[in-house]
Amino acid sequence: xxxxxxxxxxxxxxxxxxxxxxxxxxxxxxxxxxxxxxxxxxxxxxxxxxxxxxxxxxxxxxxxxxxxxxxxxxxxxxxxxxxxxxxxxxxxxxxxxxxxxxxxxxxxxxxxxxxxxxxxxxxxxxxxxxxxxxxxxxx
Numbered sequence: 585x586x587x588x589x590x591x592x593x594x595x596x597x598x599x600x601x602x603x604x605x606x607x608x609x610x611x612x613x614x615x616x617x618x619x620x621x622x623x624x625x626x627x628x629x630x631x632x633x634x635x636x637x638x639x640x641x642x643x644x645x646x647x648x649x650x651x652x653x654x655x656x657x658x659x660x661x662x663x664x665x666x667x668x669x670x671x672x673x674x675x676x677x678x679x680x681x682x683x684x685x686x687x688x689x690x691x692x693x694x695x696x697x698x699x700x701x702x703x704x705x706x707x708x709x710x711x712x713x714x715x716x717x718x719x720x721x722x723x
Contacts, residue, residue: 597640598653604633626685626694627664635661651704655697665700667693676708 603613613634617623624630637654639646654665664684669677674690677683682699686692693699703709 598650599636599638599640600653600657601636602633603636607633620688620692622685622687623666623692623694626687631664634666635663647709648704651700655700658697658700664694665696667695667700667703669693673708676706677703680706 602608603616604610605613617631617634635657637650637657639650651667658665667677669686669691674686674693677693677695677699678686680695680699680702682696682702684694684696684699687694693703695703
């Protein structure tokens with residue numbers, strides 16, 4: 585990927601957790617997704633559960649690992665990745681394979697595991713790219 589994953593502090597915390605009906609506090613899931621009406625319109629269904637994958641660090645290796653870990657989870661359970669974008673990144677990711685749509689005034693891309701892998705390999709990834717939070721929304 586063109587960077588050195590070694591650094592002085594080797595602690596690289598990741599958090600993976602499930603939310604939705606029957607898992608944890610359903611009110612939190614509903615509250616976190618209430619402001620995303622475009623997601624349902626793009627996907628054609630309302631996600632009922634989310635597998636959240638986030639990194640506790642903010643270096644390029646953390647962003648790459650988070651995206652690839654989420655893609656691996658999606659390979660097993662399916663779903664759609666919800667990727668938070670920074671300003672002006674919507675036009676960059678819109679043409680990548682596996683993108684299902686752009687929502688939230690261009691701050692959110694919805695896509696497949698193929699999209700995540702393509703985004704990680706794109707030269708504009710982490711400029712400063714992907715925020716260390718990806719959501720795999722499942723039907």
